[in-house]
Amino acid sequence: MPDPIAQRIQAAAEPVTAPETADLDALIERLGSARVVLLGEATHGTSEFYRMRARITRELIERHGFDFVAVEADWPDAQRIDAHVRHLELPRPEWQAFARFPTWMWRNEEVRAFVDWLREHNAEVDDPSARVGVHGLDLYSMYNSMAAVLDYLDDVDPETADLARQRYGCLTPWGQEPADYGLAVVTGRWRSCEPEAVDMLNELLAKRLDYQRHDGLRFLDAAQNARVVADAEHYYRAMYYGRAESWNLRDRHMFATLQSLLAHRDNSKAVVWEHNSHIGNAAATSMGAHGETNVGELARKTFGNAAVLVGFGTDHGEVAAADDWDGPMHVKRVRPALPDSYEALCHAAEPDAFVLPLRADTEAREALRQSLAPPRLERAIGVIYRPETERQSHWLYASLPAQFDEYIWIDRTSAVSPLPAEPEPGLPDTYPFGL
Numbered sequence: 001m002p003d004p005i006a007q008r009i010q011a012a013a014e015p016v017t018a019p020e021t022a023d024l025d026a027l028i029e030r031l032g033s034a035r036v037v038l039l040g041e042a043t044h045g046t047s048e049f050y051r052m053r054a055r056i057t058r059e060l061i062e063r064h065g066f067d068f069v070a071v072e073a074d075w076p077d078a079q080r081i082d083a084h085v086r087h088l089e090l091p092r093p094e095w096q097a098f099a100r101f102p103t104w105m106w107r108n109e110e111v112r113a114f115v116d117w118l119r120e121h122n123a124e125v126d127d128p129s130a131r132v133g134v135h136g137l138d139l140y141s142m143y144n145s146m147a148a149v150l151d152y153l154d155d156v157d158p159e160t161a162d163l164a165r166q167r168y169g170c171l172t173p174w175g176q177e178p179a180d181y182g183l184a185v186v187t188g189r190w191r192s193c194e195p196e197a198v199d200m201l202n203e204l205l206a207k208r209l210d211y212q213r214h215d216g217l218r219f220l221d222a223a224q225n226a227r228v229v230a231d232a233e234h235y236y237r238a239m240y241y242g243r244a245e246s247w248n249l250r251d252r253h254m255f256a257t258l259q260s261l262l263a264h265r266d267n268s269k270a271v272v273w274e275h276n277s278h279i280g281n282a283a284a285t286s287m288g289a290h291g292e293t294n295v296g297e298l299a300r301k302t303f304g305n306a307a308v309l310v311g312f313g314t315d316h317g318e319v320a321a322a323d324d325w326d327g328p329m330h331v332k333r334v335r336p337a338l339p340d341s342y343e344a345l346c347h348a349a350e351p352d353a354f355v356l357p358l359r360a361d362t363e364a365r366e367a368l369r370q371s372l373a374p375p376r377l378e379r380a381i382g383v384i385y386r387p388e389t390e391r392q393s394h395w396l397y398a399s400l401p402a403q404f405d406e407y408i409w410i411d412r413t414s415a416v417s418p419l420p421a422e423p424e425p426g427l428p429d430t431y432p433f434g435l
Contacts, residue, residue, distance in 0.1 A: 078136030
């Protein structure tokens with residue numbers, strides 16, 4: 001006999017086809033009035049998740065005026081994409097964008113297709129400040145962010161640039177291996193550089209009005225890079241005090257960056273691309289029980305129902321992932337879901353791909369929420385996937401309807417297609433993925 005909860009899922013499900021052709025009108029209508037739409041992924045290496053996020057984002061941009069996309073990527077790297085899609089003539093740094101592990105997470109065909117579309121879309125907008133942007137929320141770019149601050153100050157304020165070099169000199173020896181800096185500080189082999197990093201951020205912000213007269217866009221970039229340095233310095237020390245402290249510092253940084261971007265334009269509306277573990281409400285998962293918060297929980301507290309949290313899930317297929325950190329990418333087989341999981345319920349329902357609305361705006365949806373509310377297992381695959389220890393490594397407990405407002409299910413999925421190491425002939429020099 002079919003599971004009664006799976007039957008309720010099937011009754012409420014809105015069938016979808018391939019991401020490029022799916023009828024998403026009902027979903028887009030529900031998302032359109034939001035201030036922030038957070039689009040997740042159950043893995044960092046699944047083609048259908050990237051393509052569906054791209055399709056939803058395109059619809060929100062064209063039909064509801066969303067004006068920037070914020071992604072789980074480092075700020076300086078994402079600014080390469082931003083300059084490209086907004087047709088901006090900005091100084092191009094010498095370092096390679098998206099060259100840090102895991103390169104396939106953003107250097108893939110699925111992201112490139114969206115970047116190409118967005119550049120074409122923005123070509124029709126005369127005012128560069130009104131073009132749709134792409135920005136990074138993460139804080140792993142301490143070295144490149146220091147370089148960006150110095151480059152900016154060399155142009156607009158050479159005297160302060162000299163001061164910045166002195167302050168950042170404390171961190172410079174650790175620029176390429178910032179985790180080693182954190183270990184050196186906690187073991188007493190190096191002093192904390194926190195005062196210098198914070199002072200440099202405050203120095204920039206104190207001169208905000210003067211710098212913005214030169215170029216408001218470049219000041220935003222420089223100020224954010226200075227914030228990355230300050231928060232990254234703290235993060236790499238916190239890594240050695242426990243997972244919850246470093247996790248919370250990172251997600252609070254990402255949410256503060258999102259808030260700063262929203263404040264940069266009047267009536268701004270954002271689409272966020274991050275893993276389910278960042279955009280689902282952590283308070284509804286075992287993460288919350290362990291003292292961890294995330295961007296989704298902070299967005300829910302700050303924006304209420306004006307933040308819409310969209311989760312993604314799959315049962316089986318293939319995924320791009322590594323065995324270990326800094327290891328090579330492999331295309332791995334995703335094991336079928338464990339029995340006592342939300343994924344098993346969705347797998348038992350039909351069709352094979354659907355959108356599941358989870359807000360209690362009708363009696364039927366409230367009944368569905370009630371049946372799904374008791375915590376169940378839920379899978380999370382990051383850039384590392386170890387099928388042999390999957391139960392211990394990749395499953396957590398969650399209450400799906402409290403975690404997400406919408407859930408997109410694709411039963412069988414495939415791996416992303418990584419871009420080659422060398423740029424293809426004919427791509428412009430400004431192309432963000434060129435090496």
